[in-house]
Amino acid sequence: MKSFFKTLGAAVLGGAIAVGGYSYITENQENSYLLKEDNAQPELAVSQVSYEMPESMENVDFRDAASKTVNSVVHVINKTVTRAPQSFADVMRGRVPYREAIGTGSGVIITEDGYIVTNNHVIENAREIQVTLNNRRTYSAELVGTEPSSDIALLKIDTENPLPYVVFADSDQVQIGEWALAVGNPFNLTSTVTAGIISAKGRDLDERDDVMQSFIQTDAAVNPGNSGGALVNMNGELIGINTAIASRTGSYVGYSFAVPSNNARKIIEDLMEYGMVQRGMLGISGRDLNGSLAEQLGVDRSEGIYVADVVPGSGAEKGKLRSGDIITNIGGIRIRTFADLTGYVATKNPGDIVDVTYFRDGDRRQTRVEITKNSTIQIPELNLEVRDLDAEEKRLFKVNEGVKITRALGEFSKYSAAMQDYVIVKVNDEKINSTSDLKRAIENRDPREGIMLVMKNSEGEFERILVR
Template structure:
């Protein structure tokens, strides 16, 4: 159990979006909170996943979903996740100091994306798995290996070994998907075998929770999606994958009209990074800011009511080197209109460090263009300690009066109740932390259920310590 020596007494972060896996076997059926997901478009070099771009009609007249369903249904699989969870404690357990555990089984969906058995699903479908099992539409069952995950985007990559070439879905270009376009959602809701539902794209670049500083960018659709659909396919009329179904907005835990999918361009970038590097390369444009609307524009005395207002430019970033400045208004990137910050973060998340993007922006009402190199994002989510951290900027070094440490940018899980953004981590178990690499190296050596002593420093120069037990 995680414990804090010091109660930071800070604001509670709230809000969740429902979907998740469908729990069966040793647990009662329940609503499961989904984890998300960001993002849009990239052309990654190696390895190359099959991609197909075809023009099609979005008119209801003459629409036939049978071909798209036939292409997809055999490539969507049932994923079973077996975990070991703490059970309810009896009086005898308390008396003898025992901690009871029980087996729990959750199910969701996955999409075969290569003939040799790579499968994409949601991170929350396979989270904390002791074992993973995949069942194909022909009822053949395989043990699955977890290749890697990207929790921020709620994407995970699995691999199965089959004796024959497997049916798979090719990637479409989610940047080209249009609002009003017909789509199919394919998955395994309520532990049923492959189920197909139809709808239209209701919105793009949807950020589900403005309080969540990760700024996700989802495709919104009205195709019916329910618990168990997590990790399944969202495809266009040609059967091309344009999204991974991830979440629904619901107070009941079941579908009430809208569902959300991670755009395929973002999922493809994550998958190819996991295949090639074993981790996800994260790039950034190098700005922070806000969406423009009429009210904000009036407050700032700006004539524009659409675009991204640049509030700050990160030092040594591509944006800084391209001479973007505070007050600039970004209108488009690579020809794609930027209406919300989720549009921007979604698109940039599909890029790798070193990629070049072309940014159209306004400065004092004058149209300008900049060629910006995407630079490495030094912000890293570290699930073991439920924190997102980054290396110190020069500004941080002045504020905290040190050149060593990592700054906490966000907390997750149980620690999300505490706002630790005014803290840097300076030591873990008496080992000095200079940068993220130091922190990750120390955490690689810790054992499950080991308790860490984490030393932090705030901007007032005060040193605080707390104990954190690794799950």
């Protein structure tokens, strides 16, 4: 096994350096994370939503929803240091020049004492974060925590007076075709409002990648600078955080995507309470059911999730789900795609009980499933997915600490099988006992320095790898 890294190490590390450098240069940002602990956390305001729509276009009036929202949307400034082009003198002397860069976006005030939600990509790698309110007052912001895979970040500012804030709505109840407003604060021009309708739900922008997404799609205009802004309903209540657009030009062409408010709220509450996101899982793997797959499997349904495998010891196994079942509903929410499923499960905590409707051999059945803790996390800086070790794996690898590599991601996925025989025991000489330790070590490092991994395989051999 040692020969795996000796023969392929140069290729893997060369790729890691190239990918990391590309990200570092193009994103113009630098890592800086601060987890704040506060025993008395504010309760996020949630509204029961009425979805009675106007009978005609003549009755549509956005003024009330806009007035409730504009003063709660802020301008976010990300100050960072990036690599500058090298001069001939820099090359000759082996210097790496740096320069200050500024990125901007929007954010949404969600509590009167200054908690603000925005996109992770708006503040990623920031050395300093500033927030400008709609009244043009500027404050320094503290980064409470982030969830990169969902592109959500939580900030905190301290002000003299209570702030206007947006109330959360239940995004599960959002209906396709209803009106929505996108509110952002781009380029520090004060808040701007655009209108559109909900075009779709449960959108995954790239089903081929390793990140499961479940966006709300709208045709309300969202342009650069609006990332992290609010998507609200006609009552001025938050139904999503504007995150992405689908465009070949980089500007709005009719497709905008927002993280549903239920997902954002769950992430925010976890960051406030734990400093990290507590992820749960149903405990199945499978695929979307469609007409061709249904014909191939010989089933009479063309919508839902076809269960391929059930994770041993998971809530799904205890709930008697098994391979071949077709899940069509969870918690009263219709499930047509895996994006629907992951979007719903992402709003739940480990220990929550959900009602699952499924079909087996053509018969409709129901069961109750406990959401169990999912300790598997992705580390983009390493292009790896890892999880905590269980007792059997600790005996196998003869270690008391470490995290198990479950697969390699991205361009390194072809090495996944070989890397699954390794555990990471140290990062930059810091012992790693859990995925939380690993994530913290990566986030707290100096981004201008490399990441030294110490890994051990099942044969007892250690490897040291430097990732830049």
